[in-house]
Amino acid sequence: MDQERIRTILREVKNQDLDVEAAYVKLKNLPFENLGFACLDHHREMRKNMPEVVYCPGKELEQLVAIFQAMMHSSQTVIGTKADIMVFRQLRDKIPELRYHDRARIIYWQEKKPATLGQVALLTAGTSDIPIAEEAAVCLELMGVQVQRVFDVGVAGIHRLFDKIGVINEAQVVIVVAGMEGALPSVVAGLTRRPVIAVPTSVGYGASFHGMAALLAMLNSCAGGIGVVNIDNGYGAAALSFAILNSIKA
């Protein structure tokens, strides 16, 4: 869309309907919308083919309202991550169209469902890892990706995993969410040829150091084919899956 507008402007310059300076001003103003405190970047969706995503913590209510409204004007899907339910309730008073997924702690709005893009197998080591997995799942489903949930298959009972190898191999991408010792991605990557996205969680206590133990384990995996995202970053795993599925489709 913007590319069309840019070509139009350039053709006008060529045809002398627009001088260089005026063209420059038009181009400069095209993609940005100035909210005073936040330069929303609508180009990003074009470049990334991805929904707009807002990281909610540390933003004031008025800022969130303005950001969501601007995004809903220009995008088909808007996602707010790590959002407390209290934040959602205050936002919904201002923007009634917003919805909330409480396990995933995601605020979202979607004008229309996107086309189906592919399939992701989503594993967790334990039950306590489910909220982060759901953050990934909700984001993926809003991006048009089918999600196969395989929860609570951690390495302390490794045979439970073997029952699920079929599901894993049918997907194009595998996301593995694990806290504590973070060993599951290594085992899964040893069993499948699919790319594995490892998500460490802060589940644990003591020497888990809020997810540091799981993060280090995943980075040091002796199995090939693993990419790691930040601790508790369910959205990050969804975004990387989406990029991979887009590359597959392209």
Add this chain to the structure above:
Amino acid sequence: MDQERIRTILREVKNQDLDVEAAYVKLKNLPFENLGFACLDHHREMRKNMPEVVYCPGKELEQLVAIFQAMMHSSQTVIGTKADIMVFRQLRDKIPELRYHDRARIIYWQEKKPATLGQVALLTAGTSDIPIAEEAAVCLELMGVQVQRVFDVGVAGIHRLFDKIGVINEAQVVIVVAGMEGALPSVVAGLTRRPVIAVPTSVGYGASFHGMAALLAMLNSCAGGIGVVNIDNGYGAAALSFAILNSIKA
């Protein structure tokens, strides 16, 4: 191949040509070759469709000789990573077919070139990051992947990167290798819709803490679509790229 053998065994059981216990023994012995100190896992190649890879440090010469010889018997491509040239020279005295890439510090042997699988753009922030990038590149090329090298385009001169956006977007996967502040993957991921594999390097000094600074920066990227591997893990980036390209091809 093994799947055929397993089906043959099962049909024999069904046909009463083999009792259950004997079948069990046959199955058990099928995939492992016992070297005394190392259970080589030839199933892995089947499961992962990937060359055999040996992490060389900490292994004795006799162990390396035995491992390489066993792998060369069962695989078409064998790769040894993080290998000093002295180790290579000692190994080559025993196994003259081995080759060495000195910048990448890789020992390799390849019976025949694999089919072309896809294309990866490989970026480095600085010149000092090139050895790790070459570790990834050599592995990828031995896996049948085409590699577009784009070196020395770090964020301190960010306009140098923009010249290369075409190369980046033509690839199916982008690998970004960076030490010091590790900022390049964030910028690249903001410019492309391709999956980005971030490789922190130990290039730097002082508060880089041997790559910790770059690693943390990459994990905390505010741009979506990034998976991180271990510090200096060029092979890991190649393996993840390979898994993604395989998913694309499948």
Add this chain to the structure above:
Amino acid sequence: MDQERIRTILREVKNQDLDVEAAYVKLKNLPFENLGFACLDHHREMRKNMPEVVYCPGKELEQLVAIFQAMMHSSQTVIGTKADIMVFRQLRDKIPELRYHDRARIIYWQEKKPATLGQVALLTAGTSDIPIAEEAAVCLELMGVQVQRVFDVGVAGIHRLFDKIGVINEAQVVIVVAGMEGALPSVVAGLTRRPVIAVPTSVGYGASFHGMAALLAMLNSCAGGIGVVNIDNGYGAAALSFAILNSIKA
């Protein structure tokens, strides 16, 4: 002022109007005001030409009242940083002249506006970094510095920054506030010849380790011309800017 008093004392010694010991006692008592728990240092303002600044956390209400009152007696501008609104309200009951900036969490009092000193460009990577940026901005404005705010221009949408290069280059000093991966100062320093003051923030989660990731990234910047202050230390960036602008003016 004090220098005049010292000269007066010394002339009195020379003229035998004052014996050495009495002169010593006078000099000793000149600059300190004893509040019992806090030796206020009015010399500091002379030496530093800077407003008095109080770090509020961990101080009791009675201590804060006494410190503010003593400072307001001897200075033209008094600033209290990292102050909760509840602390402000209790303080204002005792000292009604105090004012509060709630986003910056700053309590302040200013007898008269200082002369204009220069211009600082103040950038943030994201919206969540704004409170720390405002801490810097409010301090700077109370010091007589003009502040150009350029918010939400982080590296995941790097082209947003390029629109602002003019503003950056017009300033004498550039402050860059960023959390998460902390990559923005490197990019900015690569684009301008101005000194860049980098402020890491605790914005982020997981492996951001409360700002550690951003701090390390900024310290390891491959771009020259960057000085780093403590995590979330907006005031520190203002103080360093002020010192630079004073050097320029001198």
Add this chain to the structure above:
Amino acid sequence: MDQERIRTILREVKNQDLDVEAAYVKLKNLPFENLGFACLDHHREMRKNMPEVVYCPGKELEQLVAIFQAMMHSSQTVIGTKADIMVFRQLRDKIPELRYHDRARIIYWQEKKPATLGQVALLTAGTSDIPIAEEAAVCLELMGVQVQRVFDVGVAGIHRLFDKIGVINEAQVVIVVAGMEGALPSVVAGLTRRPVIAVPTSVGYGASFHGMAALLAMLNSCAGGIGVVNIDNGYGAAALSFAILNSIKA
């Protein structure tokens, strides 16, 4: 033995053959042998029923000679750990009875073989972990423990482990040695009811932080029944196994 001597002394006191002070002096001098720089503690063997063990690094040759000689005088088995071969060669020039195990880096001397005490299964994740495993194995064998070595069964090829469950369950204690992500102890503890002693190794690079990643993973294991020893502490695993087998036998 000492307990008998103590009882003899006490009976002498009771029988007035010894006054209290003289008895006190006798008791005090009984167990210590003074080498000037090292108080050898022969009681320890009595209390612990374990061979004398010397940690060799940081000790001078003369000190090592004196310590080994004193221990050989009072014990049946003497073990020196983490010893370079150069240290051994210098020691052997002075004490020709000493022997060396080069993979385990252990200097030892044994007057007579101890009675057989039990059986330990000793697993490693990779080939590079073998030196630390051999440190444990050599110590155990000198203590009279049978060792079943099961090497190179790491989680990236988890099916290799299942072939060995029989060996694992036949032992009274299982030692698992692993570097990198340190995931193997969790999997093993999920498969056996035996106590599992986890030994992290410094095998790895980058974010393995010299064994820290493996150590943290093992401490955070979601499987019960695991005790962890120091990084690269093969001897420590042997000592704990020995204490357990002694409790079993007692």
Add this chain to the structure above:
Amino acid sequence: MDQERIRTILREVKNQDLDVEAAYVKLKNLPFENLGFACLDHHREMRKNMPEVVYCPGKELEQLVAIFQAMMHSSQTVIGTKADIMVFRQLRDKIPELRYHDRARIIYWQEKKPATLGQVALLTAGTSDIPIAEEAAVCLELMGVQVQRVFDVGVAGIHRLFDKIGVINEAQVVIVVAGMEGALPSVVAGLTRRPVIAVPTSVGYGASFHGMAALLAMLNSCAGGIGVVNIDNGYGAAALSFAILNSIKA
């Protein structure tokens, strides 16, 4: 029990009463019970001969209810660790049979008392370490282990410990719980030939770093025969004791 069922199935296959595929399906479904979010692993109890244990934090009430109910259906003893009393109260409203130990923060249910298995001496360095010690004690008692509590015998008054050596040596296993400098396990292991399980606690402040100081001290103990579990992991010490006592009994 399951082993009997498996043998029955295999005999049916042998007798041609069941074809291979049907047998496979039966076997596959045998051990798992699908709760949607958690694959309970009843095999684990068989393999480990241990009660089912649930780590409560981070699980929702509905999840906990379902997990407890399923476990109570298949096990004789169920334990929930690190449970706040509020969680217990909500759970008890749904499952009135549950009980709570408030110092240990354990929810439990036990159908019948297990046979006595052995004896553990349980030491704490200070009074503040008692809650973690009680977590271990309650788990052990529910597993049929006798517990001798020896509390508040830390190294700052080391003579208090010597009075208790008899109790320590009578046990088959010794658990030592200590925060702050974590020195007690070294001293105890120097005094007994029993295996010592060291539990660091987060008791302390400042440079204790939430138990890190005690953990490191225990891992670096110069005394042999010590296995370390995670910080505050009373349950882990119980589970390892149980595995050792089982090995003794077997």
Add this chain to the structure above:
Amino acid sequence: MDQERIRTILREVKNQDLDVEAAYVKLKNLPFENLGFACLDHHREMRKNMPEVVYCPGKELEQLVAIFQAMMHSSQTVIGTKADIMVFRQLRDKIPELRYHDRARIIYWQEKKPATLGQVALLTAGTSDIPIAEEAAVCLELMGVQVQRVFDVGVAGIHRLFDKIGVINEAQVVIVVAGMEGALPSVVAGLTRRPVIAVPTSVGYGASFHGMAALLAMLNSCAGGIGVVNIDNGYGAAALSFAILNSIKA
């Protein structure tokens, strides 16, 4: 006192008024008082000549009541550190003799004032460090030590310190309490020949890492004559001062 009782017992043994076993039992029971959960160590006061001190956090009310009551029975001075006012109020309901110092967060009871022991100069870098300094001061005064408070003389206004050199040199011991960069002990130790006890505090934010920065600075001081205690450990500084003053007096 106990030494007298021990001599009495020994004389009775010598005189055959007591058999060895009975004497052993008497001796064993002498110094300990068994509260069930805490072995109070009254010997410690004899050995250390110091008041009894209780670290209050993590102890239950009933435990604190019993500990205080037992100590008040056997000691002249009892001190409880790091105590919230709510804890004090609950304790006072049971033991009305207890007193509280709210800035120091200390509960105390003292039967009679001890003899004067010596003089300590107590410095703080800032006003926020005063609570930790008062913890030291209150403990010292209860131990009979005179305290000269010199607050708020941090290095950013180093001339304020010079005015106080007389006070510093008059004391036998100097305690320096500082947070943030923790530089004051180095400067003070460079100015006096007195022993300097450095107390890092958790005052600060960001990269102070809860006192870690100050702790490391103090440990690395280039000035000789400094001993460091734990972060926020005012009591520890008092105890070390007391030990030094006792050595002086002895």
Add this chain to the structure above:
Amino acid sequence: MDQERIRTILREVKNQDLDVEAAYVKLKNLPFENLGFACLDHHREMRKNMPEVVYCPGKELEQLVAIFQAMMHSSQTVIGTKADIMVFRQLRDKIPELRYHDRARIIYWQEKKPATLGQVALLTAGTSDIPIAEEAAVCLELMGVQVQRVFDVGVAGIHRLFDKIGVINEAQVVIVVAGMEGALPSVVAGLTRRPVIAVPTSVGYGASFHGMAALLAMLNSCAGGIGVVNIDNGYGAAALSFAILNSIKA
């Protein structure tokens, strides 16, 4: 220069002497020189008005030769930092014009001396910090800055510093280089109104953690007006000074 060329191109476009596409190609090729492995960025010098600087470690000899030659073609001053003398000797064999400063470990070449820009006071806490200070000094002098060296004035003998206040206040910028506890910048910033650039060094041992202690101290300084650079980053301090002096001059 380049700005003139760009204007020329744009005027040609305006005058129809150049079509848009050709102009685009010309612009794109203007600033980059392609060495195969390193995109040298000559724009940087224009943007930053600073000499070209090469970080030497991790680069191969051939790479360094090519980089130096290209830079010497386009710049007036070229600096290589952290260079071993062996590297210099090999380089000089290829490029005889290169010079070396051995204390600063800097390779340099300068076509003509730049105009004088201003004055920097350069302080060190100890003698061991001098090499890093000289790295800063040599860079500054090659940039046209006058350097006043004030070495060995650390806080353990703080009165030595006061003698130098005149030198400090005469400079426009003050650089303070310190290892160990890193306290000197706080003291200096408390004494001058000049901007202070703090350089932590890795001088020290034990808990200095290779400069971490000094770095943290400097970041947490309670004195305003300090900017911190990486550990041992003398060049970084020079670059920031240069940027400040340029702002002053502009």
Add this chain to the structure above:
Amino acid sequence: MDQERIRTILREVKNQDLDVEAAYVKLKNLPFENLGFACLDHHREMRKNMPEVVYCPGKELEQLVAIFQAMMHSSQTVIGTKADIMVFRQLRDKIPELRYHDRARIIYWQEKKPATLGQVALLTAGTSDIPIAEEAAVCLELMGVQVQRVFDVGVAGIHRLFDKIGVINEAQVVIVVAGMEGALPSVVAGLTRRPVIAVPTSVGYGASFHGMAALLAMLNSCAGGIGVVNIDNGYGAAALSFAILNSIKA
């Protein structure tokens, strides 16, 4: 001495024999000797009554020669710490009076023996800790302090320590040197009323993190009366002992 000169100058001013400015110049030049790279501070000896001490690493030979020569001119005792024997040999070629203690790695020179000051008990946990203990011992003996060495009495054989309580209590100060778990100072401080100076050493491996484990243990000691110095800082313990003994004597 200097105090006399200062009084002389002041009397001259009073008597008009000296004008103020000339007096100022005289005073300013009195205590400093300018070596170009190092401002030796002879005042320090006056202020601290301590020998001059040079930290040798990182200083060039010429610097060391000049520093030693200047110090030998003004002091009676000069000590160089952490000195390799090669450094000593080069220095001795220039200054033949220098002596070397090779276990302590100390270079020293002493014009005349100081008066006896007091007595220190010096304990080590193990034999490997002796070099650091000797660093303390040699410094102390050069300062006139008597040293009672009690080596190898670590907590794994705690009864060895009890034999030495008499020696400990006879000293005025106790230094305890320990690596690995660093538990010995806690035990010693629980047994004596003397001030205890704890010296962590880097003896150990794995999770000792070069002395970090011992350092943290010592800082967290539950026993009162302990001051901690830097890892491996034998000199620091001597300097603190010396300051205490001076206070005692004063």
